[in-house]
Amino acid sequence: MLQDKYFHNQAMQRNGAIAPEKPQKFLGLKWKVLLLSSLILIAIVVSFTGITYLSLMDDFESQRNAQHQRYAKEVEGLIDQVSINLHQLAGLIPFLEGMDKSLLSGNKEYVTQAFDPYWSPLQLNKGIELLRFYDSSNQQLAGWGTSQPNTYDALMSAWVHEVNAQEKPMSHLSCPTSCMQFAVAPLLVEGNNVGVIVIGTPLVDVILGFKDISGADIALLVREKGDLPESNKVKIANWDVTLAAHSREMNITVLDEVAANYPDLESLEEGILVSWHDRHLQIKPLFLERMAVSEDGARFMVVTDITSTIRTIHSSTQQNMIIGVVGLIFSEILLFIILTKPLSRLKHIVFTLPLLARSSFKNFRLELRSAGQKRWMKDEIDLLDETAVALSHQLEKLEDQVADRTRILASKMDELSKERDFINNLLDIAQVIVITQKADGEILTLNAYGETLIQYTEKELQGTPFLHLLALDGNLHDLPVHLEEVRCQRRDQLRHEANVVCKDASIRNILWLHSRLTRHSEDDPAMLSVGLDMTEHKRAEGRLAWLADHDPLTDLFNRRRFQEELEQMLNLAARYGYSGALLFFDLDQFKYINDTSGHQAGDALLKMVARLLLGNIRSVDILGRLGGDEFAVILPQTTAEGAIEVAKNTLASLNQGKITINGRTHKASASVGIALFPEHGSNVHDLLAAADLAMYQAKEAGRGGWHLFSDEEKTRERMHTLVYWKEKIEYALSHERFLFYFQPIMHVRRRTIDHYEVLLRMIDNDGTVLAPQFFIPAAEQTGLIHAIDHMVLRKSIAQSAEIQRAGQCIRFSINLSAHAFHDPELLPILKDAFAEYGADPSNFMFEITETAALEDLPAARELMEMIKKLGCSFTLDDFGVGFSSFYYIRQLPIDVVKIDGSFIRNLADSPDDQILVQALCDVARGFGKKTTAEFVENAATFSILEKMQIDYAQGFLIGTPSPAYDTSFSDFAKM
Incomplete structure (x- = not known):
């Protein structure tokens, strides 16, 4: 203040406004x-x-x-x-x-x-x-x-x-x-x-x-x-x-x-x-x-x-x-x-600035004459001069505006009053509880939503301590101390959850946020408390937590929770030295029920099976649905005889259960695999694998029965082999370890490559390329064959679309497994893949064997006709091996038959094979089907096939299978 006075006096002295006086102490x-x-x-x-x-x-x-x-x-x-x-x-x-x-x-x-x-x-x-x-x-x-x-x-x-x-x-x-x-x-x-x-x-x-x-x-x-x-x-x-x-x-x-x-x-x-x-x-x-x-x-x-x-x-x-x-x-x-x-x-500049405080704007600008001088290189002080002059103009303009704004201040007060009313209404309609508290923690105000939610009026709660609203438990014993810290300005905010006891004694879970308010008088509120109702959210969280451990259809434990329970049971059995059993149930003909009566019938059957299983086990037993039509039961502290007895009783009870949907009656039937612990496995993985294998053996022996896992060497070796290959296949599927090979198939008359057969290989951990005979049987037994079929279809369609965009037209022949005709997802996946990648369906031929259609011929024919409507075609593989091939060629919508290689390999040296192959060609041609000969390995065989008017030839003479990255997909291959 002394310096400001000194600056001001100095400036006034220059203007002659006041008499000079003794200056204050000043250090530059x-x-x-x-x-x-x-x-x-x-x-x-x-x-x-x-x-x-x-x-x-x-x-x-x-x-x-x-x-x-x-x-x-x-x-x-x-x-x-x-x-x-x-x-x-x-x-x-x-x-x-x-x-x-x-x-x-x-x-x-x-x-x-x-x-x-x-x-x-x-x-x-x-x-x-x-x-x-x-x-x-x-x-x-x-x-x-x-x-x-x-x-x-x-x-x-x-x-x-x-x-x-x-x-x-x-x-x-x-x-x-x-x-x-x-x-x-x-x-x-x-x-x-x-x-x-x-x-x-x-x-x-x-x-x-x-x-x-x-x-x-x-x-x-x-x-x-x-x-x-x-x-x-x-x-x-x-x-x-x-x-x-x-x-x-x-x-x-x-x-x-x-x-x-x-x-x-x-x-x-x-x-x-x-x-x-x-x-x-x-x-x-x-x-x-x-x-x-x-x-x-x-x-x-x-x-x-x-x-x-x-x-x-x-x-x-x-x-x-x-x-x-x-x-x-x-x-x-x-x-x-x-x-x-x-x-x-x-x-x-400093000595001149006090003139601005006296509103002497013109005198200030006269004193700063240096502001108008031009310099060859400006510095910060020159900018300060210019800024000070601009500031003087701005302050002069603002001073004029202040007078004008003062006149409209009265009208603004009315607007502020309206804004205050708006805020009050906003607090009343906001979907949160708004409470203000005094310095001693008593409630001062409560908004309308809060009154509706907790059913107390503002007047009823005024003067009541805020803590009386809460149902304090052991987790909130420090809450009074923290609230006091907010009211006493030792902290700005506090966030916590607490249950509020409503007027009708109901409990609501509220998320509270307490904020400290600035006080100007003793009567002003000291703290603002905003509460968000989390009751429904908590209920939803509880439901989600329940769904994480349970199957929503049957209310049983799901696979994850069941495996956790099984692991705990195995640990207890190992600690205390007692034994138990695991029963693995797989429903028979469940897919047939879904296909004939719809998924509604399948869901009703699963619920009924869950009730029947619960009625046949003890309270200490653990039941879970592992997925699809698979159920499992843990029987603690039991013997092999006890487990077999439970399996027999359960199967008898299941045989009595039946449902009627859309005029069709379906009975429940299951195959049960039994594994004992720790005898057949000391961990979840081995025990489930043993029970799963026992279930497959029960199915092979006839549906609706049970089988106790055996420790015989062949059975144990088979289980480990299945588990070994199952893990390898799952790893290959998830880590892109499958590789496509392509073998060319020639149009005999034109002597050009007409299409390629897609052959699947798997890369082992050590880099070895494995042929299908190593992993396909295990995939079929473990249920992974569908995943392999889906992967082959999607990648082949994507490959064809890429070739098609490059300006080439290459057809693929893809082998379908026998299980593909029991896969309800096969047709939807084909449709989605063709639509997603934009590939032409007419470029795809699907090879099937008579085994694929043997189990359910009408269903196979229906699925093949629906796929043909998309534009695809079919080849019957291994033609001529059995007389049933002539039956399938008439019953199924086949476009090409592939003569089995056993007739072609020695064709040049065997007159009997020549007569048989000629007859097979005549039969196929009589039905209007084209023919393909495989295992064509020399020029003499190719010459004989050409005379027999075979349409296509495949073999090492035409071309060996090569990986996808080495295949050029050449349009022509000369002999």
Whole structure:
């Protein structure tokens, strides 16, 4: 506010409107930017310098740690080398002149006399400080070298006992007063152990060698013990240690000063940095594994000169700081130069803007004279100038409009009143419950729909707590707390479901949405509650859930739920060790009832069968409809005899049931397959397969009977084979694993390819192409043959349509299975496929065998005539095999007969076959049918057929079957 006043006064002063007064404190944007940027740059420079310094120190520390580890390895290596040298020396001593005889004698004087000449050279040249000879009885024979009394005697005695016992050399490092490396080795003379030699040398060579290798100073500290005599070594009192050995260049005064500042020697484990006469030193103990297990308290202390590294780090840090400060100063100067002119223009605009608040639009535009100036390149401030001028025009126009709109405000109030009435009416007619609540949770208002639904009036509910309407259960125990959170503005919305108790005590399921309302007074509502009636929706959900597990026609369990129940029953049987049975029912002649009396009769029969089955089973038994005319019953805790008894009683009851539809009476009959668990299967898949196979065996033995699954090898093998091929066929159908092959059929007289026979193959999992004889029998027994027929028809029709659109006219001959004439979906699928793909039906011939029409000749003839009306034609396959072929050629609407290949294969060499084929041709020609000869494999056979005026020829001579992707569908094939 002070700044606005200041801007306003400045502008008025320019116009001479008011007398100048003392301005308020003001800091320009330019200086604020410079100050803030300076602080940011300073923080960046300081942070960068600090991070760089810390990074350099971390790297330095890492390098020092790695170097310290190398120091430890070097010292260990030097000690190991000393030990190796001592053992080599111990091995050479028995070979010195006179030593072998003296050692064998075991006489102390002989040993002393023999070795005494060698002691001085060893002491001077090898640095040996102590040497002892012991016999095999652990008694000392001779000794050289001086040491404090009892310093090493007890230790050497223990070592000698151990080496004499094991006859193995040993190495020891002992530091009671000064560290010495000992080698204890057995004395072998002429292959016999005559005693032990102990050789000891101080670690002076290790100290000197370390200095030569690493360049760092090292000292050996040994802790003084009260029971040892005073030595002439240098002592460091604060650490209670003696300086046993050290590098020649080491300054002992440094260790004294460090000990004074760090009296606890253990505090130096991580190492310290000290300054000493303009030098930087790192002092750190060097721990060795062989000293860690020693009780002597000896340790090495390494002093490393790191002056050059520390100075380099300090120099780098100072350099970074100087570069940062110079960059800061340069950036500030550059930023000041860049911001001066634009911010001056911006300041002018800011000081002029208060004129808009005074409605001095013309004065404002005069002050912004720069807005009309043209610049060769505009920036944001130029746009701000132009926008401010445009804003002044707009505000001036709006100010004029405000006066006009004020006059019509009164009329608008009437419109608002009407809108309020509209909203109130909308709330009343909305198909949701609308309730407003006070801050204490009491109901304030209720809309008309809510009154109708819950049968309470608004007046009856006013002042009643909202929770009293609900039927609270265990799931809603937190609801009062959540509602209070909405009313107290701790949450905006709450969504939940709850049952509402209506006035007539009925229950309705309501989905509630509670929203917090903005309050301007204590009497205003605090929360809006909108309820959507979900009662019918919940009922529909319940019905759908029921339908997911039940068959809607018979109210029995469907296949999915039945399999779940069967799996649970199998698990219980396995857990508690009891047995049970599965009965698989398949109605006999059910398709015939559907075809003759319609699906209404079939549905009535299924309902009756369901009632009869329920009447013949126990309450603990489980009944389900698996689909179509298949039912199944689970009999827990029963035997084979019990299951057979239930099957017999059920079949007898079914035989008594009958229905009459449209004047026709139909009786119920079924074939029952029985499988026991766990004897015949421990899982749902195997048990259903066993019961299904048993049912098929019951049908083969005669309808209306039962069959108990057998564990005989042939039956078991047959079941597994059927299950195996059923799974393969289902997988092939769902994953497009079927493949079409096409074999050309030639018009003999024209010698051109007239049409192609469509042959089906199946691709196995390993890529093997399987012929129909491998999977068609299993498909027929498992009921999958219809699905294969449908797939072949649809794909063949689609292929023909594609060829037809490419401008070619190719006819296909398709084999129909014997089961196709019992498929009510065959004709509708043909019609739909021809309509969908736009293929010409006259391009299709269907091959049938006499077996296909044998079961129901009238029905087969009727279906064939309906297919012929579409424009298709028929071929009778295997013509001449039986005399019944002549009957079918007269009874069925056949266009072409295909002479069986057994008559054609040896035609050129068999006069009898020539006579028979000629007769078959004459008979077919007499009925007006064309003829096809298959298995034409050589030119001689083709020549004879041509003389017999056979119409079509098929065989390897004409062309071998080839996959669809390799078939060119050539119009002509020359001989």
